[in-house]
Amino acid sequence: MPSNASLIEPKAMSSVSYTLYYGTFIHTPSLGDLEICFNTLVGVTAAGDIDFIHKNYRPEEHDYQTAVQFFINNRKNRHFDYVDYSQDPTKFFMPGFIDTHIHASQFPNIGIGLDCPLLDWLNDYTFPLENKFTDSNDEKLKFAKNVYSKVIQKTLTNGTTCASYFTTIDPHTTNLFAELLLEIGQRGFVGKVCMDHNDTYHDYEESFEDCVDSMNKIIERMAQLNPAEETLVKPIITPRFAPVCSRKMLKWLGKLSVTQDLPIQTHISENKKEIELVHDMFPDCEDYATVYDKHNLLNSQTILAHAIHLTKKERKMIREKKCSISHCPTSNTFISSGEAPIKQYLYNDKINVSLGTDVSGGFDSSILGIIKHCILVSHHLAMKTGRQGDKLTIIDAIYMATQGGAKAVGMPDKLGSFELGKKFDVQLIDLDSKESNVDTFEWQLPTQHEGDHKKRTKKMEDLLGKWIFSGDDRNCVKVWCNGRLVINKMHYSRDDRWVMVEKDF
Ligand SMILES: [Zn+2]
Structure with a gap:
């Protein structure tokens, strides 16, 4: 390396x-x-x-x-x-397409785990794979280089010129990933996954202190790597999702975003069981969005992936905080999470929406594929609700894949x-x-x-x-x-x- x-x-x-x-x-x-x-x-x-x-x-x-x-x-x-x-x-x-939600480390799991609900899917498929990137030997670098080179090459060859990635909790292979982005020629936001407790899969978690140390390593390394005056690789603060993060960690990450002027990405309201879990773990917060807001994680540089089952109040908060949503229709269908009412988010709630492949919850690493799927999912939603206005057009979909994505990654004046x-x-x-x-x-x-x-x-x-x-x-x-x-x-x-x-x- x-x-x-x-x-x-x-x-x-x-x-x-x-x-x-x-x-x-x-x-x-x-x-x-x-x-x-x-x-x-x-x-x-x-x-x-x-x-x-x-x-x-x-x-x-x-x-x-x-x-x-x-x-x-x-x-x-x-x-x-x-x-x-x-x-x-x-x-x-x-x-070029902008993929605002993709897990680079999960690329080998594409197509695996059909219809397994989110929380089981994480334990059975995702955590064991991501854990392979944390082995403390040279083998993990070889393993990571193989997987990471393939996902960058695959998305780039499908026209994705910029993507906001999740890697794993491991700092060394995350830095390797940033180097590969530069070598292969794709613009990327690099998110080391932050998660300091994992009640269902204890082998894969970090301590709060490890997280702080790893984040510092990544921020320092990417500052060296990124060419002056350019945004080719940039760290993005990535609390995985509220159920695996302590309040202490969430608070620290919110503060880090301000002190280092770094963007944020996470998951929200993907699955109803997940929402119940968040409610049980954060009983003092009225809803899921409030958990993030309380820890200063919602701002104009925040990308919220999925956002399928938002309440009216959450939508209002997301609009007011100027966060972006990453819509992942392929993943939402593959693991049966639901149909997000995107047309309403875009036109009624005035929320910026972009597109994410969500590899490997999503089986398609091509944003062109996600454009197809978002239109088809919106047609199914319209058939269910009886509202023709729920249907997305080709123009809506192209916008989300390009200019909507540029806004989500904080580069509306540079990309899209x-x-x-x-x-x-x-x-x-x-x-x-x-x-x-x-x-x-x-x-x-x-x-x-x-x-x-x-x-x-x-x-x-x-x-x-x-x-x-x-x-x-x-x-x-x-x-x-x-x-x-x-x-x-x-x-x-x-x-x-x-x-x-x-x-x-
Ligand atoms: Zn995801």
């Missing part, structure tokens, strides 16, 4: 030139707002920042200059790389959409990629020559539906983090004909 920060060369800090991208850019800059921008120029600096955007370029409006000539004349810059997909209607740029000053954390979607599961037909494609902008936009919206419901990682052909290409599946592909990389125009 590398022990010196200077040995790590962050992939998302590698040397790159200014790059001009030209093509179709699709994003949801605000809730309910889908913007499809054809023939759009996006300029990205060598630091990975977007510093130029020109949407819907039409040569006839600019003396018939080509898009590149227009950029050169506008910026007086002739030295840049150029990537052009504007002529290919099956390709478009999307903001295409805006000046934001980081180029982006995925290129190709519906016509090799062995794609998506079939498109010529009359469905929004070509340049469509003429009618409205018609072209409608066709693109239909293609988004095809991508979401029948697409997968094969359609995510390139991924950039911090302006650096970190995944490229287009090597040796016929599709490379669409890429022009030129210098010194």
Whole structure:
């Protein structure tokens, strides 16, 4: 395991030139707002920042200059790389996905434990696996490196450019995880799990003093690792959930969040038995949210995972404290926890909601998969309640997966959409990629020559539906983090004909 920060060369800090991208850019800059921008120029600096955007370029409006000539004349810059997909209607740029709730250490348990209720599932599957990361020998580092490399690679290849992770109680392998994020090229919030009593599985717990010591080790190490002026890896304070944390620990973590200016993540109201347990353990607190609030753990940097069975009063508190919810529909279905009324949270309660895979309660490490599932779960909820208004749209789901996620991780001005000053954390979607599961037909494609902008936009919206419901990682052909290409599946592909990389125009 590398022990010196200077040995790590962050992939998302590698040397790159200014790059001009030209093509179709699709994003949801605000809730309910889908913007499809054809023939759009996006300029990205060598630091990975977007510093130029020109949407819907039409040569006839600019003396018939080509898009590149227009950029050169506008910026007086002739030295840049150029990537052009504007002529290919099956390709478009999307903001990278942000997964706001994922347990890196549980990755090997994906697909295991169907329909086992939360508290049994933790004892039978989760705690024994997480405990393997605490063995006091070199084997644990090998074990951790194997698991952690795979989960980062898998999520990145599915277009997740940023994620908020839970690791385990172990500080050494948690620091190793942060190093791997940098090496592989994914932005990550790293949460060492804090839990100082575990009444049902005593082998897996830490003392309060161990927790303090471990948190200090992690904060110190990540301060060394993270490149100056960047947010590539950052610790996130992670009390696992109230039933396994002492009041003393919760209080200390709340204070630590303030003194170190660190974000917080935890679980809330996932399962009815869990809520009863919290009520029994904290009889002086009116509800689950109050337990966290009493210990200063609810603020605008808090991510609350699941939040299925919230009371009206809890929703009000979560809104007032400006916390975000991480909605995990796949996990909530797999372990039968329930259907969270997300449409109501978003539009009535005005709570920020993002999406989480919740590996391995959730079996799908792809946020595209979670987009599918959140829409389907909301349809089931609507059938149950009879309220059509409970149904989530494709636009809602994309928003939660991108800009909602950016807000949740405290980077709304840096990630989640295409805006000046934001980081180029982006995925290129190709519906016509090799062995794609998506079939498109010529009359469905929004070509340049469509003429009618409205018609072209409608066709693109239909293609988004095809991508979401029948697409997968094969359609995510390139991924950039911090302006650096970190995944490229287009090597040796016929599709490379669409890429022009030129210098010194
Ligand atoms: Zn979880």
